[in-house]
Amino acid sequence: MVSVSDLASTTEAITSSTGIKVYYCTAQVNGCTELVGYIKDIINGSGGSKLYYINSSGSNIVEPTEVSTSTTCTGNIGKLIKVKGKSNVYLCLTADKNIDIANDGEYLLSGIASSGNAFTDSTSVINLPIKINGSTIVLDKIIDGNITI
16 A cells, blocks of 8 residues: 555655555544545656556556647546657646646646546546645545545
């Protein structure tokens, strides 16, 4: 089990893309709850960092969708994108807005969710709170109401 805080201080690389889980743990909720989203393995040697999705179906390596400009989020809400020829990776928040995943903070996914995103199996209209913190990009279940404190 890996907690969100452990990811920020770990010195070991992820060795398998399956079975990865991220938990939010606190005494206030009497234990831990599993989170969905993306994680970044920043300890990956000379190969650079790898990105993984974690959702109700499991976990695996994810490659950001390659796009022509960073404003291309139509059809990609909830997915990671990368501009052709560039190294920055963005999370599509709406059809016309994204955030560089290097920017920690709390954001809102809003609009028609794209198929294959890590946060929901739904492809209907969503409004989901997302938290980016270091190596994690997760559904903020405290704000979403799935954790009661």
